[in-house]
Amino acid sequence: MLGLALRLIPFGRPALLAIALLPTFSYQGGSLSPDAVINGLGFLGLALALRAGFTGWTERRGLALIVTAPLLALAKGVYLPLMAAGLRWPEGRRDLRPLLLSGAMVLGAIAFILWMKLSGGSQALYHIVSRKTGEMVTTAPLADQLAVITHSPLAYLHVLATSVAERAPVYALQTVGRFGWNAILLPLLAYPLAMLMLIGALFSGSEMRFSLGQRLWWLTIAIGTALLIETAMYLTGTALGADYIQGTQGRYFLPILPLVLLALMPADPIYGARAVFAAGASLLLLIAAATAFDSFWVHGFVTADGMPPHRSLERALILPSPRW
Secondary structure, three states: OHHHHHHHOOOOHHHHHHHHOOHHHHHHHOOOOHHHHHHHHHHHHHHHHHHHHHHOOOHHHHHHHHHHHHHHHHHOHHHHHHHHHHOOOOOOOOOOHHHHHHHHHHHHHHHHHHHHHHOOOOOOOOEEEOOOOOOEEEEOOHHHHHHHHHHOHHHHHHHHHHHHHHHHHHHHHHHHOEHHHHOEEOOOOHHHHHHHHHHHHHOOOOOOOOOHHHHHHHHHHHHHHHHHHHHHHHHHHOEOOOOOOOOOOHHHHOOOHHHHHHHHOOOOOOOOHHHHHHHHHHHHHHHHHHHHHHHHHHOOOOOEOOEOOOOOHHHHHHOOEOOO
16 A cells, blocks of 8 residues: 555655655554554555545546545544545636545545444443553543533643643654554664654655645644544543543654645755655664664563663663663
């Protein structure tokens, strides 16, 4: 699916490729977890929507959207809004692309609602350790937590804002690379290297010019989808009425990040940017592979309460952790 998405996206291929080359994405892609399929469907849905919206509508693309939108909604409903990235102002009365793309998204939403209805809206409650108090708590029933939000929307907006601000550094680490249920960090020097790779991809150019309105629309979709993810975790993974959101991980934002890069990407490449992108990605993946090999096959999976056990900053800069 990733290869097909890279082939289908009509512009800004470095944006898609850069996120796919992040160690977390590669780590999940090489696993047997559902995340590999979810990420692939997220990328494919975005690429198809941009293809149909910016290069024209064909029966084959329409059929692909009709199939992909419900699959994406059933795999992870919060990612369905990403397909709105292909929406543009109609070029004339006969331009039916926005209507057809909206129809595919509506079909996906209907599939999601029917699945929830047929499954009875079943939700497995489970015990979690509160990230605020350290106490064992139970996740809330979805209907009860939704009632908390609707009773005081402003209070929930405060919870949303404070939780995102508190967890943003953790999301950044998890998005780049944090393996083994988030216990194993890459060497700390790998994280600025990942930022350098993303900057190289950003300035590699989209080879297509977009209006400010189009870019703001993409950023709106990305931010809205991120907030939808946080809200979903508050509804299904947090204690009833808590003043924080629990369970959100950086990897959940991977399908959103290509759209953010596209919104910021200049049309023309900056000299040397593609070389920086290629060199940074190659070195980052080598470090990630060495980290996975060392942590799982050499020293074994060892952690002390999820915190790096290194005694000095120098060791943390060049060695993965946890490690003894």
